[in-house]
Amino acid sequence: MSKLSGKVIIVTGATSGMGLDSARLFLKEGAKVVLTGRSQEKLDSLKDELHGDYILIKADASSTEDSRRLIDETVAAFGKIDVLFFNAGVFVAQPLGTITEETFDYIYDINVKGPLFTANLALPHLQEGGNILFNTSVSNVKGMPGVSVYGSSKAALRSIVRTLAAELAPRNIRVNAVSPGPIETPIWGKTNLTEQEIEGFAAGVSQQVPLGRFGSGDEVARTALFLVSDDSSYITGAEIPVDGGMAQI
Numbered sequence: 001m002s003k004l005s006g007k008v009i010i011v012t013g014a015t016s017g018m019g020l021d022s023a024r025l026f027l028k029e030g031a032k033v034v035l036t037g038r039s040q041e042k043l044d045s046l047k048d049e050l051h052g053d054y055i056l057i058k059a060d061a062s063s064t065e066d067s068r069r070l071i072d073e074t075v076a077a078f079g080k081i082d083v084l085f086f087n088a089g090v091f092v093a094q095p096l097g098t099i100t101e102e103t104f105d106y107i108y109d110i111n112v113k114g115p116l117f118t119a120n121l122a123l124p125h126l127q128e129g130g131n132i133l134f135n136t137s138v139s140n141v142k143g144m145p146g147v148s149v150y151g152s153s154k155a156a157l158r159s160i161v162r163t164l165a166a167e168l169a170p171r172n173i174r175v176n177a178v179s180p181g182p183i184e185t186p187i188w189g190k191t192n193l194t195e196q197e198i199e200g201f202a203a204g205v206s207q208q209v210p211l212g213r214f215g216s217g218d219e220v221a222r223t224a225l226f227l228v229s230d231d232s233s234y235i236t237g238a239e240i241p242v243d244g245g246m247a248q249i
């Protein structure tokens with residue numbers, strides 16, 4: 001039997017990368033999936049390639065108003081919410097001395113404020129036995145130059161996972177995180193890093209990652225599937241690294 005049949009799952013930031021790979025896998029496993037993104041054009045381009053029971057909703061992860069509409073439209077379409085996968089995230093590198101308030105607010109609004117307030121609004125509709133999954137990052141436990149803002153935003157999510165897991169356990173709602181290391185996704189083309197800087201990082205990956213390579217979005221999606229399905233029914237408050245050993249060894 002499919003692992004997610006009958007489940008209603010919202011995946012934020014599902015127009016590319018790990019969010020899209022996860023949404024595809026959840027659909028394959030029988031879920032009804034709500035895919036969000038901030039670009040209508042990118043959402044529209046998915047219509048030809050996705051199969052299954054899904055809807056596409058334009059919702060900026062940093063906007064509480066959009067989150068409210070996202071929840072209303074999800075409940076109107078599918079009647080309930082079983083799983084929230086907070087995947088949408090942005091990465092900007094700014095070493096100390098160059099950090100701007102604008103970048104801080106941009107990253108924290110999307111990476112931290114959005115997920116927390118969306119969960120806040122979605123709670124009345126979240127089903128007993130459901131769960132919330134956050135996409136964190138290896139950078140919440142590794143000191144990496146230039147990522148004090150991004151890394152701390154992901155560390156905030158790690159903390160939120162523990163607190164919400166404690167709050168929601170009495171309702172049998174689990175809360176977990178998947179924590180990727182370097183994963184080959186379009187995010188690298190959206191950062192403020194130069195091509196040379198990205199190439200330098202990529203070249204260094206074999207030294208930093210015991211498995212010596214970037215991971216794939218699908219490798220993260222398979223872990224996300226484990227965490228949102230009943231296969232992980234006794235796991236809550238946890239963060240599973242998918243990082244080729246980068247933060248483990």
Ligand SMILES: NC(=O)c1ccc[n+]([C@@H]2O[C@H](COP(=O)([O-])OP(=O)(O)OC[C@H]3O[C@@H](n4cnc5c(N)ncnc54)[C@H](OP(=O)(O)O)[C@@H]3O)[C@@H](O)[C@H]2O)c1
Pocket residue numbers: 012013014015016017018019036037038039042059060061062087088089090091110135136137138179180181182183184185186187188190217
């Ligand atoms: N790739 C890595 O090495 C890595 C490592 C650790 C953690 N992560 C985390 O993994 C998650 C997924 O990233 P990815 O690598 O798969 O990158 P990605 O391909 O850029 O996917 C991110 C998704 O989030 C969307 N998004 C960004 N800002 C949004 C907003 N304000 N509202 C709604 N959607 C928004 C993006 O849409 P647009 O296309 O419009 O930007 C895209 O669909 C992120 O939280 C990231 O921080 C990535």
